[in-house]
Amino acid sequence: MPTDSRPSIVAHVQVMYFDTDAAAVVHNLAYLRFIETARTLLAIQMGMSFEHIARTQIHPVLTRTDIRYRRPGRLGDELEIRGRLGDVSAARFHVDFEVVRPADGAVLATCQQELALIQLPEGKVIRLPAGFANGFGVDSSR
Amino acid sequence: MPTDSRPSIVAHVQVMYFDTDAAAVVHNLAYLRFIETARTLLAIQMGMSFEHIARTQIHPVLTRTDIRYRRPGRLGDELEIRGRLGDVSAARFHVDFEVVRPADGAVLATCQQELALIQLPEGKVIRLPAGFANGFGVDSSR
């Protein structure tokens, strides 16, 4: 990913037994748990904190995950999950991820996720606010 | 477990990759997932269906798990989870479980769980209804 001004995040995780399976590699579901943690931290940084969501009842909802598994991770690996806001349209936004093992530079997985903002309790998809990429609904008066 | 008249359940599961870890055995958390499924099926049988809980807002809540891991399970094992209502007091009930591999009769884990009934939204522990063990809150008039 090129360095640019889009909101981005780096999260770290060490692979635990519960992340692995009997093939002695990181299980495919574990990568998506790592990515969800990174995505949540990115959302918080963009203004979509748990408190903001609870107050506004505007929830970011995952509508698509496209993940490619490239190299196997192993027990004990220290991994870096790099996320960056990708394409933004009227009512959808994307986040691009790489799961990297810094020890040898291996890219274990790449992933793109698509999300929408849903207004609860109606469950209606809403348009992304203007300036979404520069901070979602940050209201400094509160 | 002796055969007796207490409410009981038998659930079946085959061990999948996501149930195992890099030590090539069933991960300790997976047994508790198997047990939760069996416990939920037993609760439904006793009258605590998802619909009943949603309507009454009386929720069975886990207050303690005591599980002993005795023998390792392996990928592909077909397991039987046997649950039975145990001790019942004024405000707590217990469920006893065994996780068995019928192919060789091995007992992989034994577990006792303690639960309470909580009235939401107050969050107050309530007394178990009379005749709890013979069918929780089944009200044929509704």
Place this chain on the structure above:
Amino acid sequence: MPTDSRPSIVAHVQVMYFDTDAAAVVHNLAYLRFIETARTLLAIQMGMSFEHIARTQIHPVLTRTDIRYRRPGRLGDELEIRGRLGDVSAARFHVDFEVVRPADGAVLATCQQELALIQLPEGKVIRLPAGFANGFGVDSSR
């Protein structure tokens, strides 16, 4: 999905508490656990049993998951996971899935996964055997 002669599978699951999250819907990871169970059952049906894999050390390995989340599932929902072998190339095969709630016919998720066969311990991708779609490596002489 049209009815045709490709290998296919239907698996059933009831949504448990551990499948849901605080938004009161089925968590995105849970669908992929449901799908993995269906995929494993399909693999067994096609000849890739746990025993066959252990003996040959030829492992089906997930290389891509593309899942679209269409409608929310809820606690207690009874779901059907329908899987069918999709495109097959020299060294990759695809499986197409739908997660359906028969009670109202809602399609909650659609998913395509890509897999390769890996020969361990070398970790080399191997060509799919001729007639792969009609039964993987079934060798009646053993």
Place this chain on the structure above:
Amino acid sequence: MPTDSRPSIVAHVQVMYFDTDAAAVVHNLAYLRFIETARTLLAIQMGMSFEHIARTQIHPVLTRTDIRYRRPGRLGDELEIRGRLGDVSAARFHVDFEVVRPADGAVLATCQQELALIQLPEGKVIRLPAGFANGFGVDSSR
């Protein structure tokens, strides 16, 4: 837990969506995942690193978990998992845990786990080395 000289660990976690369930609380299994991470970090600190285990094939294996759920955790909570080596006998050791929410000092769960050291591939329980509590099998010559 009293302050003393036994090996101890503090781990931190923020509650994610995948840690919660449809009752809007932290799911009972999630606490045990948090505790496993803390236990693994404590094991590493005591000399049982992933590398040491792989080299010696002496594995710490969980033989019992006794966990009491005291107060519900919520989405977004920042939690502290405090672990400390407990009773040590000839062939078993215990680790005591508390899961605490520093924001209000609530103790959400307390847990005791029992472990044994298993020599693979034989699968035999071995005696704990002398001075176990002061550093497991640390061999400075390697």
